Every structure is written in structure tokens, then in C-alpha cells.
Amino acid sequence: MQANPIHFTKTRIAPTPSGYLHLGNALSFALTAALARKSGAKVLLRIDDLDQQRVNLNYVQDIFDTLNFLNITRDEGPRDINDYKANWSQLHRMELYKDALKQLADHGVVFACQCSRAQLQDGIYPGTCRNRSIPLDTPETAWRLITDEKELTVKTLNKGIIKARLPDTLKDFVVKKKDGFPAYQLASVIDDLHFGVDLVVRGEDLYPSTIAQLYLADVLDLVVFKNTIFHHHPLVMEGSDKKLSKSAGVTSIKYVREQGNTAADVYEEIGQMLGVEGLRSFENIITQL
Ligand SMILES: [Zn+2]
Structure with a gap:
């Protein structure tokens, strides 16, 4: 049987810079990247910053750090904080x-x-x-x-x-x-x-x-x-896995990274959430979709 011939033009990753990104965000980004790869869609990074009182540039930087750490590339959207401020803010x-x-x-x-x-x-x-x-x-x-x-x-x-x-x-x-x-x-x-x-x-x-x-x-x-x-x-189910988390609840990717874990460690945890063994990168998810 032929592979499902789905095709899309563009999808987006749209985090809000009001906190450090966590495993739930990573799961969402990974699925987005995998579906984009599978369907030929370009990936846009959109930073949702209209809640200006809650926006913090450390959190904006964390978005770039997290995506780069997870090896999720973008085709469109800000490359760094300066590019974000100059060209891509919702303002x-x-x-x-x-x-x-x-x-x-x-x-x-x-x-x-x-x-x-x-x-x-x-x-x-x-x-x-x-x-x-x-x-x-x-x-x-x-x-x-x-x-x-x-x-x-x-x-x-x-x-x-x-x-x-x-x-x-x-x-x-x-x-x-x-x-x-x-x-x-x-x-x-x-x-x-x-x-x-x-x-x-x-x-x-x-x-x-x-x-x-x-x-x-x-x-x-x-x-x-x-x-x-x-x-x-x-x-992400709270308490579904404790390998990367010190305690139940939300764990920031920043923390996970600073504890010396690799992207593959994060993907392995995402895999467990999705019920997929041995996930090492978002590309591995594609066969599961
Ligand atoms: Zn009213």
C-alpha cells in the first residue's frame, strides 16, 4: 500500500514566552516537526507575545535554545532574539x-x-x-x-x-x-x-x-x-515517567538540559508518552504517524 499522500504547505510552532518550555511543549514541537516532514510542510516559528506583561526575554531565548537542543529546524520565523524583536514580534x-x-x-x-x-x-x-x-x-x-x-x-x-x-x-x-x-x-x-x-x-x-x-x-x-x-x-500525563523529572509535574527542558541530558533522552521520554519504544529524534515519530 502506498504511503498516505497527505500534503500541507505550512505548519507552525507557536509558543508563548511566559515561562520556560516544558516536556509538553517538546512533545507538541516534535509532533509538529514530524508531521511537517511527513507532509512536506514548511515550519514557521511564531512567538505569541501579545500578553506583554508576561513576556520575558529569557523565555524568548529559551524558545530558541529548546528548539536548537531538540534539533527542530524552522523554515520561517525569527532566527534569534534580535531578529524576533526587529521583524517577527506580534507587535x-x-x-x-x-x-x-x-x-x-x-x-x-x-x-x-x-x-x-x-x-x-x-x-x-x-x-x-x-x-x-x-x-x-x-x-x-x-x-x-x-x-x-x-x-x-x-x-x-x-x-x-x-x-x-x-x-x-x-x-x-x-x-x-x-x-x-x-x-x-x-x-x-x-x-x-x-x-x-x-x-x-x-x-x-x-x-x-x-x-x-x-x-x-x-x-x-x-x-x-x-x-x-x-x-x-x-x-503529557503527569507522573507518566520520572526518568527526567525529579518530581511529578512540569519539568522545564532547560532544567533537563542543564542536568546533562541529551536530546535523545528527551525524545525517549516523549516516546514513552506516545507509547513508542526507542525514540531518539523527531524523525523517528514519522513512522508512527
Ligand atoms: Zn460584561
């Missing part, structure tokens, strides 16, 4: 995000919200400001999308086509934060379109985000994004 794409936000405002599908986190009910927004008609240009005010129960189509690599609705926790989700910056869901959609990403590999914990992003794409009529293929992978 350079603010106009794109603002255009999308303006479209949402013009369509009348967003409303201003002044609620605090404490006003959510079990993490669900109760629609408090929906009919308060707070002007959109009010300072320190978030924008929320008016959402309903419409059915969306999620195209996945491993589970085929899934019909889904927005989960309650993302009802009227935020598209513009109180600090004026675009929210993650909006920036992620706009970036993936901007860079021509057609394969998104991410952890299962981000499945609700996939639905929110498809919802936004539907509202903004971004047909290309609606054809993105998603692959949601299992998360």
Missing part, C-alpha cells in the same frame, strides 16, 4: 489585528464589557454587558463576540470531520482585551491566515480554542481558515 502585526477588530465592530457582532473575572459564573460569562450598550471606544473595556449555538465543522487529521459547537466556557469570548490588545483567539486566526498555515498541531487542551477560532473565521468569512486541518494531540 509588528497590530494593524492586521486592528483591521479584523474593526470589521467585527462594523458588522455589529461585538459588544463592550467591563466585567471582571470574578463576575464570571463557574468560568462562564453570563452575558451581563450584552445589552448595556457600553460604547466600544470606552477605555479599559474588553470586546466580546456575540455568539450563538451554531454548528461548526472542524477538519482534523486524526479524527476526520467533527461537528462542534462553542463550549459554554467560550460563550461571548473576548476578542479584544481590556488593555487594548487583541485576544489570543483573534490574533491566532489572523496570524495563521497571514502566514498561510494550513496545518495546526496543538494539544487537546486547545480544542476549545480551535472551535472559537473557527467561529471567528465564520463570522469574518475567512473561508481559507475554515479549511485548516487540525491535529489535537494528547497532553
